[in-house]
Amino acid sequence: MLDGLSSSLKDALKKLAGKTVIDRAAVDELVKDLQRALISSDVNVKLVMELSKSVRTRSLEEEPPKGMTVREHVLRIVYQELVRLVWASTDVKLEPQTILMAGLQGSGKTTTTAKLARFFQKKGMKVGVICADTFRPGAFDQISTLCTKIHVPCYGNPQEKDALKITREGLAALKEQELIIVDTQGRHALEADLIREIIDLNLLTKATHRWLVIDAALGQMASEQARRFHEAINIDGVIITKMDGTAKGGGALSAVAETRSGIAFIGSGETIEDLERFDPDGFISRLLGMGDLKALMEKANEAIRPEDVNVDAMMKGKFTLRDMYKQLEALNKMGPLKQIMGMLPLGNMELPEGVYDVTSTKMVRYRIIMDSMTPGELDDPSLINSSRMQRIAHGAGASPDEVRELLKYYKMMQRTLKGLRGASGGKFNMQRLMKRFSGMQ
Amino acid sequence: MFGGLREKLQAARSRLGSSIQTVITSPAADAEKTGASNTSAPAPEKQSVPPVTPEITVKPTIVDKFKVLLIERELIVSEKDVSDALSELEMTLLESDVALPVTDAIIAHVKKSLVGKHRKIGESVDSLVVGALRDALLDVLGSGFDLQAYIRSHPRPVKILFTGVNGTGKTTTVAKIGSYLKKQGFSVVIGAGDTYRAGAIEQIGVHAERLGIKIIQHPEGGDPSAVLFDTVQYATSHKIDVVLADTAGRFHNKANLMSQLDKIKRVMKPDLVVYVDEAVAGNDAVTRAAEFDKTVGADAVVLTKADMDSRGGAAISIAHTIGKPLMFIGTGQSYDDIAPFEPAGVVGELLGDA
Ligand SMILES: Nc1nc2c(ncn2[C@@H]2O[C@H](COP(=O)(O)OP(=O)(O)OP(=O)(O)O)[C@@H](O)[C@H]2O)c(=O)[nH]1
Ligand SMILES: Nc1nc2c(ncn2[C@@H]2O[C@H](COP(=O)(O)OP(=O)(O)OP(=O)(O)O)[C@@H](O)[C@H]2O)c(=O)[nH]1
Ligand SMILES: [Mg+2]
Ligand SMILES: [Mg+2]
Numbered sequence: 001m002l003d004g005l006s007s008s009l010k011d012a013l014k015k016l017a018g019k020t021v022i023d024r025a026a027v028d029e030l031v032k033d034l035q036r037a038l039i040s041s042d043v044n045v046k047l048v049m050e051l052s053k054s055v056r057t058r059s060l061e062e063e064p065p066k067g068m069t070v071r072e073h074v075l076r077i078v079y080q081e082l083v084r085l086v087w088a089s090t091d092v093k094l095e096p097q098t099i100l101m102a103g104l105q106g107s108g109k110t111t112t113t114a115k116l117a118r119f120f121q122k123k124g125m126k127v128g129v130i131c132a133d134t135f136r137p138g139a140f141d142q143i144s145t146l147c148t149k150i151h152v153p154c155y156g157n158p159q160e161k162d163a164l165k166i167t168r169e170g171l172a173a174l175k176e177q178e179l180i181i182v183d184t185q186g187r188h189a190l191e192a193d194l195i196r197e198i199i200d201l202n203l204l205t206k207a208t209h210r211w212l213v214i215d216a217a218l219g220q221m222a223s224e225q226a227r228r229f230h231e232a233i234n235i236d237g238v239i240i241t242k243m244d245g246t247a248k249g250g251g252a253l254s255a256v257a258e259t260r261s262g263i264a265f266i267g268s269g270e271t272i273e274d275l276e277r278f279d280p281d282g283f284i285s286r287l288l289g290m291g292d293l294k295a296l297m298e299k300a301n302e303a304i305r306p307e308d309v310n311v312d313a314m315m316k317g318k319f320t321l322r323d324m325y326k327q328l329e330a331l332n333k334m335g336p337l338k339q340i341m342g343m344l345p346l347g348n349m350e351l352p353e354g355v356y357d358v359t360s361t362k363m364v365r366y367r368i369i370m371d372s373m374t375p376g377e378l379d380d381p382s383l384i385n386s387s388r389m390q391r392i393a394h395g396a397g398a399s400p401d402e403v404r405e406l407l408k409y410y411k412m413m414q415r416t417l418k419g420l421r422g423a424s425g426g427k428f429n430m431q432r433l434m435k436r437f438s439g440m441q
Numbered sequence: 442m443f444g445g446l447r448e449k450l451q452a453a454r455s456r457l458g459s460s461i462q463t464v465i466t467s468p469a470a471d472a473e474k475t476g477a478s479n480t481s482a483p484a485p486e487k488q489s490v491p492p493v494t495p496e497i498t499v500k501p502t503i504v505d506k507f508k509v510l511l512i513e514r515e516l517i518v519s520e521k522d523v524s525d526a527l528s529e530l531e532m533t534l535l536e537s538d539v540a541l542p543v544t545d546a547i548i549a550h551v552k553k554s555l556v557g558k559h560r561k562i563g564e565s566v567d568s569l570v571v572g573a574l575r576d577a578l579l580d581v582l583g584s585g586f587d588l589q590a591y592i593r594s595h596p597r598p599v600k601i602l603f604t605g606v607n608g609t610g611k612t613t614t615v616a617k618i619g620s621y622l623k624k625q626g627f628s629v630v631i632g633a634g635d636t637y638r639a640g641a642i643e644q645i646g647v648h649a650e651r652l653g654i655k656i657i658q659h660p661e662g663g664d665p666s667a668v669l670f671d672t673v674q675y676a677t678s679h680k681i682d683v684v685l686a687d688t689a690g691r692f693h694n695k696a697n698l699m700s701q702l703d704k705i706k707r708v709m710k711p712d713l714v715v716y717v718d719e720a721v722a723g724n725d726a727v728t729r730a731a732e733f734d735k736t737v738g739a740d741a742v743v744l745t746k747a748d749m750d751s752r753g754g755a756a757i758s759i760a761h762t763i764g765k766p767l768m769f770i771g772t773g774q775s776y777d778d779i780a781p782f783e784p785a786g787v788v789g790e791l792l793g794d795a
Contacts, residue, residue: 105749106610138644142641145640190749218721219726219755242606
């Protein structure tokens, strides 16, 4: 059903494709689907409403930049609004510091503590861990087992019930280490004593960072919980755990919005190595239930399906009108041709200005004209003499000049492709290029 | 636990009530304008007071008009009448973590029972709406699960396998249920089936020791099926009433871990598979419950961490998705923080008339 949802968002996006005028109804529909997608990813409902309101207003009021289709325009706004929320990437510096871990019961603090220790250790830092969880049975066994695996000193005492005392002792015991991570017991907003405890731990450790560890599956209460933690210890980063499951992390996003912090790391598995830096594009794509950001940003790989573009034939020098049309269609779906070409690694190769000038309206005309060509003509446009041209124009309700223009454009594209082949030393790979292009961040 | 949801539902409920009331009162206004004389039913006095002396008469209140209509008319509710209120209800459910598809289903249900029907109004409008909501929620939540009754009526040992994704509270729940059953006079043995996670064996070991419950453990890294098989053997030979089998947390999208669970199931042949999730989970609750139910089955559900929030939509999401009864609610980290789930009570509480 989630697939159904994301496909409905995609459908709504499709409706905007090729549009050159902003269609209020289509935008409304898109906004509604956007809301549903975000809510089913657990983004706070109020936040979703604010966000979709500004997407709607901006989509309708802002003038789309020149050369940008309506669909791209709206998508860009959706993307910008979402990125705005997660944008602040938490600064992770390789210098002496203390990190205080905080979060709800079972969110993944202890596992993440070990992952972080490993992360900084690999960066060449001397890391130490303090087990300030005096409550959970086996807490010290858990963290000390993990630390032993990576040869990181771990201070703790399962007999001691006072977390502050352990931490104080731990800070002294580990003073040789450059970076200290303090693992704490799980707690939630309504547990006043425990909130008090973490405030004290923060004061005691003078922590450089106070990171809130949030389970990717946490629902609507994420904002509220985050607010309480933020009030208590001024959260300056969120870590989203368990992203290897199917949860979308919308709750964590809401916590980020609530704390005005950023996402420091992502937990993506149970082992010590399963820690990733945050990638906004990937995260947002998942949130929206879309395959990847390429799709979102409309420069989708999907737009260039291999079956649509016969790259091999093109590269072998066989480039028919049919190929050209598919190519145009694919490129048109991806966004302004000029922008895309500008991003391709073609060195300083000059492309004829006219290559960029095919609008979607023109493409419709081209399609109609091509529809009245014979299969032979489509495969081999050199067959088209003046009498054939007359016939084609007549059949398409076009002027011979329009047919000529199409053929001229075709020749230009053909030349351009030859140039591309030359430029890449014969090893030009369209798909690889496109992939590379869409992987750009 | 559901306090927040209750407040919100009450707001939505009164909104629904008032929108239906609008429907009812407006024809009354019409009737007044046209003389209100074509209906043959005996009109109450206040309505029949001639309009010549309005100053000295107490004007009929909304309630009075309403009473008239209760006698004279049937109520026909149109979709338009309730659409605002229903979208408010929809918001309320979503904000309470009822997953989107489940919310859709509930709204559809409520709508269906309100819209388009001719209804004799014998009681208040309020109870009409509450009735529709109650039906929908009871429908979704089903009936609870009486574990004691189940154990009493089945051959011993009754073997219970606990499953769920990482960190939801399986181990703590095993300890709580062990304590609960022990207090009810049952003998219990725990199997330390999480041989994977660091500190897991120690964790359940400490719980068992504190509770004075026998535990069967193998070293870390061992085959979980083997530990649990041994646990069942132990229970059989010692005439223990109940086997509680803890397992490592695992995600439903990891085929190897799920097939390990399947193997555990084949080896220990549990009587009950209990799926444990947390009350604070959002929409993913639906996806993972469905997957666990599909791959290893689930006979009952325990929802933990209900003390963290006051909403609890996950209960509704999961029950709706897999149609399995909710057995217990976990409400904290102490052994006594567990309560049998009683749907009627919860729904009553939600709707504010328990
Ligand atoms: N698959 C997966 N599991 C994770 C991840 N992070 C943590 N876990 C698992 O989640 C469960 C809970 O993790 P812990 O690290 O014990 O959580 P915690 O926040 O320390 O728990 P408390 O101390 O009890 O509050 C364990 O089973 C971990 O292995 C992750 O990124 N992916
Ligand atoms: N507040 C609260 N915390 C709970 C509840 N149930 C469990 N916890 C806490 O949640 C954390 C994780 O619980 P566990 O029992 O270790 O969870 P688990 O499912 O066995 O975890 P893994 O085996 O690592 O997958 C612990 O800190 C528990 O004390 C509850 O009902 N309320
Ligand atoms: Mg911990
Ligand atoms: Mg466990």
